[in-house]
Amino acid sequence: DAKTTQPNSMESNEEEPVHLPCNHSTISGTDYIHWYRQLPSQGPEYVIHGLTSNVNNRMASLAIAEDRKSSTLILHRATLRDAAVYYCILRDPLGAGSYQLTFGKGTKLSVIP
């Protein structure tokens, strides 16, 4: 069962903001929302995570809906290096502090020069 749903693909012009949506209607009260991205032929890398409040870091911002059933990853100025597949994830705990990241197909972001 898919825990999150994302559009298959999105396009953005270079240096414009990008809003990547994610729906997670079955999220529990203790689930963090995580975003990773994967550049072509590379391993995924962490982008950002949040629980209830909006979050900012050097890479992106995460806007979380008040009911937590959806969230949006915001890249403030897309660059060509941001072209990647972006994954919105709710972790599956495995116990003892470890967890499984269940990656779906994500959203493939294309950045147009």
Add this chain to the structure above:
Amino acid sequence: DGGITQSPKYLFRKEGQNVTLSCEQNLNHDAMYWYRQDPGQGLRLIYYSQIVNDFQKGDIAEGYSVSREKKESFPLTVTSAQKNPTAFYLCASTDGTGAGYNEQFFGPGTRLTVL
């Protein structure tokens, strides 16, 4: 610099052969993971290990085996019993202390092709 290394980057195997993929981390992380990724798909968990000398099956463990004799090393063997082994294999690790947020770090991956 701390990180995860995987070798080789590309690996070719004949049908019926076992192959071992290497994963080493110098992050002093307790937990390590192996994922498989097929073209255009997300990641699926093969095996994970939360501590040395202990490991557990993930969602798609059949045809694979692992060992965790050292904290920094978690090799994956793809056996001849794995019917469709051609895929991109990713190793990851986390601190695993359970205290606070523990980001999962990934290696660069090994692309395995069965000829």
